[in-house]
Amino acid sequence: MQVSQHLWCADSVPPHWSPALPTGQADLLLLFTSADPTAAIHNLTQLFPATPLCGCSSSGEIQQQRVLDNSTVLTVLRFAHTRVQLVTESVNGMADSYQAGARVAQQLRQDDLRHLLVFANGISVNGSQLVAGLNQTLAPFSRISGGIAADGERFRHTWLYTVDGRFSHHVCGIGFYGQHLQVRCGSYGGWDPFGPRRRITRAQGNRLYELDGICALDLYEKYLGDYAQQLPASGLRFPLLISGDDNDPVVCSVLGIDWQERCLLFGADIPEQHYAQLMRANVDRLIDGAHTACEQISQQSQDVPEFALLISCVGRRAIMQQLIDEELEAFSETLGASIPVSGFYSYGEIAPNCGVGKCSLHNQTLTITTFTEHTACIDC
Known part of the structure; x- marks a missing residue:
């Protein structure tokens, strides 16, 4: 070779x-x-x-x-x-x-x-x-x-x-x-979860609408604080850990925002009734x-x-x-x-x-x- x-x-x-x-x-x-x-x-x-x-x-x-x-x-x-x-x-x-x-x-x-x-x-x-x-x-x-x-x-x-x-x-x-x-x-990876673990109560394909019945984008903006003004790019700093009862946890990054429908867009499916938790990391x-x-x-x-x-x-x-x-x-x-x-x-x-x-x-x-x-x- x-x-x-x-x-x-x-x-x-x-x-x-x-x-x-x-x-x-x-x-x-x-x-x-x-x-x-x-x-x-x-x-x-x-x-x-x-x-x-x-x-x-x-x-x-x-x-x-x-x-x-x-x-x-x-x-x-x-x-x-x-x-x-x-x-x-x-x-x-x-x-x-x-x-x-x-x-x-x-x-x-x-x-x-x-x-x-x-x-x-x-x-x-x-x-x-x-x-x-x-x-x-x-x-x-x-x-x-x-x-x-x-x-x-x-x-x-x-x-x-x-x-x-x-x-x-x-x-x-x-x-x-x-x-x-x-x-x-x-x-x-090397990322750590933080904050509450929430159930995905509304999602469709790669679109996440609600966590625990609350608008997911609203929650994201709340936890991101000043970083919320830089979405979706700042979402790279705070991915979601998606986990279910019968599968290995998967880390998913926000790749876009649908502001009209108030939902987060990912590069992978977000399954309803699974759990999501924010993640963060340091160098x-x-x-x-x-x-x-x-x-x-x-x-x-x-x-x-x-x-x-x-x-x-x-x-x-x-x-x-x-x-x-x-x-x-x-x-x-x-x-x-x-x-x-x-x-x-x-x-x-x-x-x-x-x-x-x-x-x-x-x-x-x-x-x-x-x-x-x-x-x-x-x-x-």
Whole structure:
């Protein structure tokens, strides 16, 4: 497995990749950006006309131990024994999210599927339903990870990018096939609940209307105090912990407000009769959470990864601000500073719970997916 990383120098004359791109064919191009990548993608399609390209808009790009803004970061991947297939599906409204996930899974399902990497638009796709469609179609296969495209703290437009252009209502799935690739996942948050635990008495899909019979938006504005004037962006600082009697708790972030209907909008379904509790975090707890996600990777195998994809929630960045590099330092301290690292800040993270088991949509976590290609067959 060969990995190279590059940054698009848009202001140079002429614009170019730094360092220069490798020659020859590649197997996969991963691109994350908070800028306009049109020229960069056009350049890539000329240099790698037959290589699958997938990427998305972000709330900040991750390249090694630094977080960038208004940049376009590219990772070029080459495999010796692993096949790669990319599919893109449109999502015809929130209600189509489950079926979109099922359609992606159907196209990529093969006996030797090793891992599925998924990216989706952040405002037009119901992330929990998307993951449910993937899980149901691929069951008992559960090696799925990825992230939800973001738009800073603006919540206006998110984009997926392929060689065919940019898309605002789509899902991209990347299947990795063969018996030589080892993929590990880690995922953890570091947020703490506070305040009363309230029953969800009125919700519809991803819309939350009432908690304990009280307008949820009114309660949010009360608890947020001065932060209420900055909704929905300030909602990233105060996610909800959603829990039921028969499921693992899930952290959900506010992604929008319907002021006319006085309800909160999330990237996942909010089930009635479950419970909701506000959460908050400090920098130390979030850094501890980053270490925990890395340790989950280490516990699965002692092999040094050849590439790591990090997807972290924009809410973590809102809390940590200029200290955000410290969660990337947690990775290098735990797993090694020489590992090529790429990724982005998202509106949602897709990964198995605590790195193993069934895949879920998460908010406010650092999610890590590592790739190592072995010369010998792993399952033989």
